[in-house]
Amino acid sequence: MSAPVKVRYVNFPLQYEGVKNELLPAVQKILESGNYILGPELEKLEIDFANLCGTKYALGVANGTDALIMSMKALGIGRGDEVITVPNSFIASTASIVMNEAKPVFVDVREDYNINPELIESAITPKTKAIIPVHLTGRPADMKRIMEIARKHKLFVIEDCAQSVGAKFDGKAVGSFGNTGCFSLHPLKNLAAVGDGGFITTNDTELYVKLKKMRNHGLKNRDECEFFSFNSRLDNLQAGIISVKMKHLDKWTKRRREIADFYRKNLSGVVTMPEERKNDYAVYHTFVVQAENRDELQAHLLSKGIETKIHYPIPIHLQEAAKHLGYKKGSFPVTEEQTKHILSLPIYPELAQEQIELVVREIKNFYAR
Amino acid sequence: MKIKFSYLDEQFRNPEPILAEIKRLVESGDFTLGKPLQEFENSFAKLCGTKYAIGVGTGTDALRLSLIALGIKEGDEVITVPNSFYATAGAIATTGAKPVFVDVKNDYVIDVDLIENALTEKTKAIMPVHLYGKPANMPAIMKIAKENNLEVIEDACQGITAEVDGKTVGSFGAAGGFSVHPLKGINVWGDGGIITTNSEAIREKLLLLRNHGLKSRDECAVYGYNCRLDTLQAVVGNHIIKDVSRITEKRIGNAKYYDSELSKIEGIAIPPRKKNEKEVYHTYVIRAENRDGLLQHLIKNGIEAKVHYPIPLHLQEASKHLGYKKGDFPETEAQAKSIITLPAHQYLKDEEREYIVKKIKEFYK
Secondary structure, three states: OOOOOOOOOOHHHHHHHHHHHHHHHHHHHHHHHHOOOOOHHHHHHHHHHHHHOOOOEEEEOHHHHHHHHHHHHOOOOOOOEEEEEEEOOOOHHHHHOOOOOEEEEEEOEEEOOOOOHOOOOHHHHOOEEEEEEEEEHHOOOOOOOHHHHHHHHOOOEEEOOOOOOEEOOOOOOOOOOOOOEEOOOOOOOOOOOOOOEEEEEOOOOHHHHHHHHEEEEOOOOOOEEEEOOOOOOOOOOHHHHHHHHHHHHHHHHHHHHHHHHHHHHHHHHHHOOOOOOOOOOOOOOOEEEEEOOHHHHHHHHHHHEHHHHHOOOHHHOOOOHHHHHHHOOOOOOOHHHHHHEEEEEEEOOOOOOOHHHOOOOOOOHHHHH | OOOOOOOOOHHHOHHHHHHHHHHHHHHHHOOOOOHOOOOOOHHHHHHHOOOOOEEEHHHHHHHHHHHHOOOOOOOOEEEEOOOOOOOHHHHHHHHOEEEOOOOEEEOOOOOOOHHHHHHHOOOEEEEOOOOHHOOOOOOHHHHHHHHOOOEEEEEEEOOOOOEEEOEOOOEEEEEEEEEOOOOOOOOOOOOOEEEEEEOHHHHHHHHHHHHHHEOOOOOOOOOOOOOOHHHHHHHHHHHHHOOOOHHHHHHHHHHHHHHHHHHOOOOEOOOOOOOOOEEOOOOEEEEOOHHHHHHHHHHHOOOOOOOOOOOHHHHHHHHHHHHHOOOHHHHHHHHHEEEEEEEOOOOHHHHHHHHHHHHEEEEHO
């Protein structure tokens, strides 16, 4: 079964090669300055990141999970409250709700893997305080409908943008629709630190001021503590690294979109892939297809040296951690059906054309057998 | 002469060995819970004489996750001191529990004779702080905890390798929370923390809590946080931990020098030093008459002296709802007005510390 790997699912060393001449001096400069906590590089990056998202503010935090946890806390969401989200995401979308002692309420998704807005209203109760749409795979959720529903029912919206930096819905960047947008800079992300990192974007000055204290022990200044709080800061060193990479993001995203286009054109009719909505700009953090005989296809590809992944094989409502929420198999048919068929193909800017062609060829070969 | 409190740029004078390893790590892509982190955890556990060490995001998180792993939650009370960094109370408060303060003695750490008075039915744990690198009276605290069936979580954020009776802090309680923040005895180049414990059950819980509650890539056993010590930072930690005894000896040497020189000055009070304890002088803190005047004088002369901390926790705005008032903790409050921190770090030169002593003598002349 084990063939020499020809197409890795991710390839950090290749990305590093592309930026190392800029990265190393930037790192060295920060290290020599001794500015490791809330330094000038972070301050600059926060301005650049806000510009990227078209928001007034961006705040560097320790990771994407903390971005979600703190957003909810700052909006006053806590025990007894309900927050609507999806069951097909990374576990952190849900865990961040539970960590605030609120109750996650799941709503099924559409064939584009994102929340089905038409199902949201029936999940709203008097306890509902917020909606957390996830822009899964780097594809924007239907923010127009979601914002309409949120306005109508006076709900907060916290966008889970962990996979979608740079994505746009109707020309507007994700993270700029809701009360806050929550981003991850985890090493696997399109814009990645060399460790954990995250961002919160917002247009709300009051919220920004609160979150800025919340991430730094609740401090107003060195000696005065307004409220007891967390320590959740984006390392200045990681901020410097992100600043270097951010200059390349647009180019990298375009390349991801080219690869997605190639897959879509060449795999049409072979596997199922959601089309890109006309006014969307998806950033393809992952390229997820739905395949018949998925497990066999995955094994076949691996035998040909092609690594793939499944995001995610067990939906959140069927995890052991969700037991107390009382969901069962069958609660979310679309998500559950997708779970059986989804497969993430390699997609990153450094992939060579012949590698993408190999992926396509081997998928076709599998079904031609 | 200009004497800075922070020495991080000095630490970076010979960056090549660490940079070379960072480069290797960046090329390998082993960024999350990678091999260098395991190595750091093993070395740190060894250093503290505990079975396990678990790297986490920050010292604050080290304390907070320890409390959570021990089941501390809303409705519970946790005893600690009002003279610490905000994170001590922050860690307790963010679990939903209530911090209950107990005053300190003239040696800056918790007054063990006052603990039992503060116990209620809701008390679940004691969080002694090894402030300034001075260990709390752990044998007495452990005895009280045992008698009253309480957990002990050591706030060892400032106490790396401090000892009582030859036993290292972080190895007494159910868990020890350490910070490896840039200004700490073992530091990394960003935020970082680590938890020590001898309990396998606590370790298992912490491993889940710090990494989304994941049993495997695809299976989530409990909801958890994302709170990991960056592998990149562990590379830095692995280098600096090798140096810890040299760093600590240098700090102790500086403190001894100050103790002997400054004890001659009327107006300066050196805290009592105990024979059975090893203090590591994360900060060197003495009490001074006309402290604000001395502080100004030193700063004017290029010496970055500081105050840790000018406003006690119980008098912070954040404590309002706890119902404390001025006068509740007389020793802490008196110290807040008189304490001053002198540079005592490992890069301090002999002529610099002599200069500092000279300037203090000059002030009290």
